[in-house]
Amino acid sequence: MTNSTPRDLFPGALEMMILESLRRQPAHGYALVQSIQQRSNNLLQVEEGSLYPALQRLLKSRLVKAEWGVSSTNRKVRTYQITAAGLRHLEQQISSFERMFEGIALVLKPGEAPAS
Amino acid sequence: MSWISSIFDRRRLFNDLNEEMRLHIEERAEQLMREGMSANEAERQARVAFGNPTLMEERSRMVWQWPTIESIVADVRLSLRQLRKSPGFTLAAIVTLTLAIGANAVVFGIMDGLILRPLNVPEADRLYGTQYGDGSGFQSYPNYRDLRARNHSFDDVAAFNFNLGIGMDTGNDPSVTNAFAVTGNYFDVLRVHPMLGRFFHASDEHGPGSAPYIVLTYAFWHTRFNDDRSVVGRVVRLNHHPFTIVGVAPKGLQGTILFVAPDFFLPIVNQDQVFPGNSLNARENTHAVFEVFGHLKPGVSVAQANADVNAIGADLEKTYPKEVSHASVSLAREGLTAFAGPAKAFVAGLMLLAALILLAACANLGSLFAARAADRGREVALRLALGSSRTRILRQLFTEAMLISLAGGALGVGASVALLKKISVWQPISGAPLHIPVIPDAKLYWYALALALVSGFLFGIVPVRQVLRANPYEIVKAGSSARMGRRVTVRDVLLVLQIAICAVLVTSSMVAVRGLMNSMHSSFGFEPHNVMTAGVNLAMDGYNVDTALPMQRRMIDAMRTIPGVESAGLVNGYPPLVYTASNRDYVYKQGTSNLIPANALISPYRYEVSPGYFDAAGTILLAGRSFAWQDDAHAPGVAIINRHFADKIFGSVTGAIGRNLKLQDGTMVQVVGVAEDGKYVSLTEDQEPAMFIPFMQSPGLAAYLVVRSHRDPQQLAEAMRSKMRELDAALPVGLETYSQLLDTVLFPARVATMALGVLGFMGALLAVTGIFGMAAYSVSKRLRELGIRMALGAKKKEVLQAALARPLRLLVIGSASGLILGLLATKVLAYIVYQATPRDPFVLVGVVLAMLLLGLLATWIPAQRALSVNPLTLLRED
Numbered sequence: 001m002t003n004s005t006p007r008d009l010f011p012g013a014l015e016m017m018i019l020e021s022l023r024r025q026p027a028h029g030y031a032l033v034q035s036i037q038q039r040s041n042n043l044l045q046v047e048e049g050s051l052y053p054a055l056q057r058l059l060k061s062r063l064v065k066a067e068w069g070v071s072s073t074n075r076k077v078r079t080y081q082i083t084a085a086g087l088r089h090l091e092q093q094i095s096s097f098e099r100m101f102e103g104i105a106l107v108l109k110p111g112e113a114p115a116s
Numbered sequence: 117m118s119w120i121s122s123i124f125d126r127r128r129l130f131n132d133l134n135e136e137m138r139l140h141i142e143e144r145a146e147q148l149m150r151e152g153m154s155a156n157e158a159e160r161q162a163r164v165a166f167g168n169p170t171l172m173e174e175r176s177r178m179v180w181q182w183p184t185i186e187s188i189v190a191d192v193r194l195s196l197r198q199l200r201k202s203p204g205f206t207l208a209a210i211v212t213l214t215l216a217i218g219a220n221a222v223v224f225g226i227m228d229g230l231i232l233r234p235l236n237v238p239e240a241d242r243l244y245g246t247q248y249g250d251g252s253g254f255q256s257y258p259n260y261r262d263l264r265a266r267n268h269s270f271d272d273v274a275a276f277n278f279n280l281g282i283g284m285d286t287g288n289d290p291s292v293t294n295a296f297a298v299t300g301n302y303f304d305v306l307r308v309h310p311m312l313g314r315f316f317h318a319s320d321e322h323g324p325g326s327a328p329y330i331v332l333t334y335a336f337w338h339t340r341f342n343d344d345r346s347v348v349g350r351v352v353r354l355n356h357h358p359f360t361i362v363g364v365a366p367k368g369l370q371g372t373i374l375f376v377a378p379d380f381f382l383p384i385v386n387q388d389q390v391f392p393g394n395s396l397n398a399r400e401n402t403h404a405v406f407e408v409f410g411h412l413k414p415g416v417s418v419a420q421a422n423a424d425v426n427a428i429g430a431d432l433e434k435t436y437p438k439e440v441s442h443a444s445v446s447l448a449r450e451g452l453t454a455f456a457g458p459a460k461a462f463v464a465g466l467m468l469l470a471a472l473i474l475l476a477a478c479a480n481l482g483s484l485f486a487a488r489a490a491d492r493g494r495e496v497a498l499r500l501a502l503g504s505s506r507t508r509i510l511r512q513l514f515t516e517a518m519l520i521s522l523a524g525g526a527l528g529v530g531a532s533v534a535l536l537k538k539i540s541v542w543q544p545i546s547g548a549p550l551h552i553p554v555i556p557d558a559k560l561y562w563y564a565l566a567l568a569l570v571s572g573f574l575f576g577i578v579p580v581r582q583v584l585r586a587n588p589y590e591i592v593k594a595g596s597s598a599r600m601g602r603r604v605t606v607r608d609v610l611l612v613l614q615i616a617i618c619a620v621l622v623t624s625s626m627v628a629v630r631g632l633m634n635s636m637h638s639s640f641g642f643e644p645h646n647v648m649t650a651g652v653n654l655a656m657d658g659y660n661v662d663t664a665l666p667m668q669r670r671m672i673d674a675m676r677t678i679p680g681v682e683s684a685g686l687v688n689g690y691p692p693l694v695y696t697a698s699n700r701d702y703v704y705k706q707g708t709s710n711l712i713p714a715n716a717l718i719s720p721y722r723y724e725v726s727p728g729y730f731d732a733a734g735t736i737l738l739a740g741r742s743f744a745w746q747d748d749a750h751a752p753g754v755a756i757i758n759r760h761f762a763d764k765i766f767g768s769v770t771g772a773i774g775r776n777l778k779l780q781d782g783t784m785v786q787v788v789g790v791a792e793d794g795k796y797v798s799l800t801e802d803q804e805p806a807m808f809i810p811f812m813q814s815p816g817l818a819a820y821l822v823v824r825s826h827r828d829p830q831q832l833a834e835a836m837r838s839k840m841r842e843l844d845a846a847l848p849v850g851l852e853t854y855s856q857l858l859d860t861v862l863f864p865a866r867v868a869t870m871a872l873g874v875l876g877f878m879g880a881l882l883a884v885t886g887i888f889g890m891a892a893y894s895v896s897k898r899l900r901e902l903g904i905r906m907a908l909g910a911k912k913k914e915v916l917q918a919a920l921a922r923p924l925r926l927l928v929i930g931s932a933s934g935l936i937l938g939l940l941a942t943k944v945l946a947y948i949v950y951q952a953t954p955r956d957p958f959v960l961v962g963v964v965l966a967m968l969l970l971g972l973l974a975t976w977i978p979a980q981r982a983l984s985v986n987p988l989t990l991l992r993e994d
Contacts, residue, residue: 029136030143048144049167052137053175060179068132075143078136 014046014054015063016097019082019090022064028077029055055080063089126180133176141166171503187508191515198516205488206520209481212885213524213571214531215878216477221532221564223470227463229540229554235450236368236555237306243450244421245372245409251443253429255402257384259440260299263408266428269421270410274298274305275384276372277406280695281818282390283656283848284379285353286340292651292848293336296371296378297387300327305410306369312337313348313363316383324396327383328359334367336379354382355656357389372409372450392655392817400439409450422446441713462868469621469875476617476882478571479610481520482578483886486607487893489513489579497588509583517576518569525568529561536560578606611890611923612930615967618883619934620941622966625876626959627938628869632862640693641758641794643734644854646824648832649691650675650840651850653818665815667843669745672726672821674839680827685729688816692723692796692806694857699723701807704778711780720761720805721796724814730756730791732822740773740789748812753785759793761805785809799862822854829853880970883930887974891923895978899985907987919982920975931967938963 021027021035033048058064063086071077082090141162148158163169199206235243246252253259257275264273276298284293300318303310316329332347341347350361359382370377387404388394395401412421422445429442489496499509533556540554652671654664668686675684690697702716713719727743729735738759747754755777762772769790776786793803811819825832833851840849859866895902902915910918 030140033140047167048140048165049137049169049172052133052172053179056133056176056179076135076139078132 012093014050015058016090016093017044018051018054018058019063019086019093022080022082023087023090026079026081028071028079030077031071032080058086061089062086129180130173130177133173137166137169137172141169168503187511188515191512192519194512195516195519199519202488205484208885209484209520210524210527212477212480212882213521213568214527215881216474217525217528217564217567217571218531218535219473219528219875219878220467220470220567221529221560222535223463223466224563225532225536225556225560226539226554227467228557228559229536230459231463232559235306235372236370237308239307239411241449242412243306243409244412244418244447245407245450246425246445247448248406250445251441252425252445253402253432253440253442254408254425255405256399256440257396257401257404258399259429259432260405260408262432263425263428267424269413269416269424271413272301272305273408273410274302275405275408276302277384277387277391277404278376278378279382279387279391281651281653281656281850283355283653285356286350287352290846290848292656292850293379295330295390296381297384297391298381299384302381303331303365306372307411308366308369310363311366312345313361315363315365321383321385324385325389327385328357328389329362329383330354330359331381332361332364333370333378333380334365335370335377337364340379354390355392355653356658357386359386373407390655392660398439399436407450418447437712437714438710465868466871466875469624469872472617472620473875473878473882474567474571476614476879476886478574479614479617480882480886480889481517481571482575483607483610483614484889485513485517485575486578486582486605486610487889489582496583500588506584510580513579513583514572514576518572521568521572521575524571525564528568529564532556532564533560578610581606607890608922608926611886611926612933614886615883615927615930616934616937618879618970619931619963619967620938621872621876621879623935623938623959623963624941625869625872626962626966627956628872630956630959632866632869638799639792639794641735641792641796642692642854644858646826647732647734647854648823648825648829648836649852649854649857650821650823650836651818651852652821652840652847654847655817657844657847659817661815661817664817665812668726668811668815668819670843671840672728674843675821675823675836676728678823678825678832678835678839680832681823681825683728683731684821684823685732686726686811686819686821687729687733688724688811688814688819691733691820691822691854691857692721692794693799694820696797698797702780703807704780706776706778706784708778711778711782716780717777718761718765718805720757720807722807722809724809724811724816726811729808729822732824734824735794736792738790738792739769740787742789743808743810745812747810751813753779753783753813754788754810755785756789756791756808757787758791758806760803761807762787762790764805783813880966884970884974887923887927887971888977890926891920891975891978892981894922895919895982902982903985903987906985912983915982915985916979920979923975924971927967927971931964934967935960935963 017036018032021032021039025035027035029051030048033046033051036044036046055064055066058080059066062083064080064082066078066080068076068078071079141159144162144165145155145158148161149155153161166172237243246254248255254263254275260273260275267273276296279295279297282293282295283290300316300321303315304317310331311334313331315331316327320327320329330352332341337343337347347361348363351358352361353359365381382390384405385396387396394403396404398404412418425447426442426444429440429445433440433442496509500506536554536556654667659667672684672686675681689699699722700719701722702711702713703718703720704711704715705717708715725743727745727747730737730742737756740756743754743756757772759769762769766772766775766787772787772790774786774788776784778784791806791808794806795801796804796806821836823832823836836851837849840847898919902919905918906915
């Protein structure tokens with residue numbers, strides 16, 4: 001049983017992936033989890049509950065907005081949608097993430113050009 | 117969302133969140149059920165996949181909150197609940213802290229009132245002056261005037277003098293009062309304003325005797341005139357001279373010297389009307405002025421002022437070598453002057469001891485807290501298992517500690533304020549204008565708050581280590597059983613500390629008591645028991661130097677006729693050791709012509725006494741003869757000196773008889789007797805030379821009759837009073853036993869002993885609680901073990917040994933270290949109490965006995981409990 005959360009992902013990774021998923025399509029919590037796991041080919045195991053604090057943080061910074069509604073399967077759900085500010089934030093995060101990734105790759109495998 | 121609306125929306129937010137998470141888990145469960153799992157299994161899987169909902173919820177909430185403040189508030193509420201659940205502990209803790217912080221607050225208040233803020237006037241920190249008895253030479257009025265005119269360091273310089281024992285007649289009830297004679301600019305230099313009427317100023321002075329005005333102090337106006345606002349303009353008689361009351365001083369003004377509060381102020385130019393024989397304009401009269409003082413000019417430092425004043429003094433000495441002698445002096449903060457040294461030392465000692473008490477209290481509470489934390493081991497384990505961080509748990513424990521200490525601090529400061537107010541209106545010795553002005557102000561409250569916070573921290577951190585190392589699994593499995601293995605725990609150390617401190621305090625108290633006992637029985641040079649004194653100032657009824665002498669003779673003779681009186685005599689001014697009054701003279705070799713102090717042989721204390729004085733006072737004559745009535749103004753001058761004087765100047769007691777000396781005023785005297793040595797001004801002085809002159813050859817108006825008798829003091833006083841009334845009905849007479857008069861001298865030692873006694877008692881109380889706590893705790897923890905031992909056949913003694921060995925061992929270690937510390941603290945104690953020598957077998961035995969008694973007392977109940985253990989019932993329950 002886990003005690004304190006050992007982060008597999010660096011801080012901000014979860015938020016980034018949520019924003020990216022929401023960019024493609026607004027969704028509610030459960031659907032988001034499904035989407036992230038599917039798209040990562042199940043490489044990323046995210047504790048489902050940890051989504052919610054992340055969503056609250058995004059809400060507080062007004063990078064997403066939320067609304068209660070009814071899903072396609074007739075369930076009561078709260079759907080999240082990315083905002084303009086969220087889009088801008090996402091762009092910044094992605095580019096700085098790519099830079100960081102490139103840097104790490106260079107350090108780990110000197111001489112090889114990074115896969116683009 | 118602005119943060120204001122976010123507070124209102126927060127509830128909705130949290131409800132939303134809750135629901136959202138619930139729906140998520142439901143959805144996951146349905147998904148799993150579609151995949152073929154049973155309903156129960158699906159739900160369980162869904163929950164596992166989700167994670168810890170409580171934690172997620174809390175973290176989600178934390179996004180929106182000011183987490184710190186909210187959790188602190190939650191901590192406080194939890195702590196209050198916890199504390200309410202164990203009222204005994206809470207009460208004990210708060211009471212302990214109230215006492216400890218209260219004691220510290222009182223001592224701080226005293227220090228503040230006496231030393232930091234001795235005078236209640238504006239800018240008192242720039243008010244500096246000379247000190248009485250410092251030899252600066254500015255105790256004469258003409259010298260004061262020169263200082264005032266020539267200095268560069270002060271805005272203005274004022275002066276004041278004591279005038280004790282003035283007969284005031286307001287029309288109905290003549291009584292003896294005390295006043296300050298002050299220069300016209302006194303009130304202006306102090307920068308105060310009258311509460312009623314007006315002050316007198318320099319402009320009212322037109323030469324000697326020109327300003328018959330007085331200003332009442334607030335306290336005197338309150339007690340003697342009952343707040344009567346019509347006193348302004350009223351005429352009263354001081355020693356038969358009319359004076360007009362022009363005003364009342366503001367409430368805070370009680371003169372410019374510590375401890376002494378006059379009844380009223382009068383202009384110094386009229387001083388000789390109430391202090392006859394005190395010639396204001398005689399440069400050599402060093403009894404005209406007590407101290408001079410003034411505000412330092414802005415930008416002038418104390419060092420510069422010192423240099424300036426000393427330069428002027430040296431210059432005056434050069435100009436008037438016969439009348440002026442100047443010793444280099446340092447100026448002191450006004451108000452702190454004459455009694456500063458002993459007061460400072462005493463207060464410093466008290467603060468140290470009070471701090472020790474606080475430390476002991478913290479140690480006490482620390483071990484209580486640690487015990488409590490150990491008891492709550494299960495609760496801590498549970499909380500850790502539920503995901504709380506250790507920081508959080510520690511913070512909650514700290515909050516408990518802080519709450520207790522703040523409560524204790526608040527109560528303590530309240531009690532101390534009440535006590536301080538009582539002290540400041542207390543007149544320890546009726547008749548003497550002695551006064552301890554300690555009025556609490558803001559500083560006191562800040563100090564108490566700081567103490568509360570610090571002590572809360574100190575005993576709050578005790579369980580920290582315990583909590584940090586707690587392993588939740590072990591504790592939940594095994595229950596919070598007592599650790600057997602550890603050798604020396606934090607609680608042991610704390611208990612030893614407490615006991616050591618208690619031992620130190622008990623040692624100090626014993627030493628103080630012993631010192632006081634010693635000082636009461638040391639040799640004074642006279643025998644104060646069975647002696648009644650009568651203070652009579654003939655100036656109060658219009659006598660002059662010529663008419664006084666026969667009257668005084670009549671008084672002495674009258675006293676002798678009272679049945680039961682063994683001997684009677686008289687001494688001018690004050691008898692030895694009363695009110696620290698002293699009168700010195702310069703004595704020269706017979707052939708000296710230039711009678712300047714620099715040429716003096718010796719400077720003894722001078723007493724003018726009647727025949728029969730030595731018998732009455734119980735002063736033993738070692739050689740020669742006492743005075744007789746024939747040694748009057750027509751006979752050759754004679755003197756009696758004390759042993760120290762004889763040994764120092766003439767080499768031996770017998771060698772002094774018949775030798776001749778010259779006094780400051782030029783009179784020749786022959787030594788006719790040598791008296792025993794004695795104490796003259798204070799109990800701690802080194803042996804000083806003293807000289808006695810027959811009062812017929814040097815008459816004075818104010819004197820004390822000294823009457824020795826074994827009769828009951830009340831009856832004797834009555835008889836003396838009626839005899840005096842027969843002689844002169846209008847003369848006020850002050851009757852006290854010599855022992856009562858000595859109270860002033862013994863007052864500091866008595867106060868010190870009382871204070872130490874109180875502190876020692878508090879320390880003892882704390883130690884008893886500490887030992888009791890530990891003993892009770894250890895017994896209750898080991899009840900099962902003790903029960904088994906008894907079942908296996910252990911005798912009572914062995915059971916007791918098992919139960920109490922540890923606390924008692926700690927008691928011994930603590931007492932020993934405390935005793936040694938107390939002995940080492942001799943120097944500190946000697947400041948406070950005269951003749952304090954801890955290397956006194958009485959003290960050592962006393963301390964050991966006291967600590968044994970404490971130990972016995974504290975372990976009595978736990979011991980009983982240990983012995984009354986019934987193994988059967990114990991082993992049945994768990």
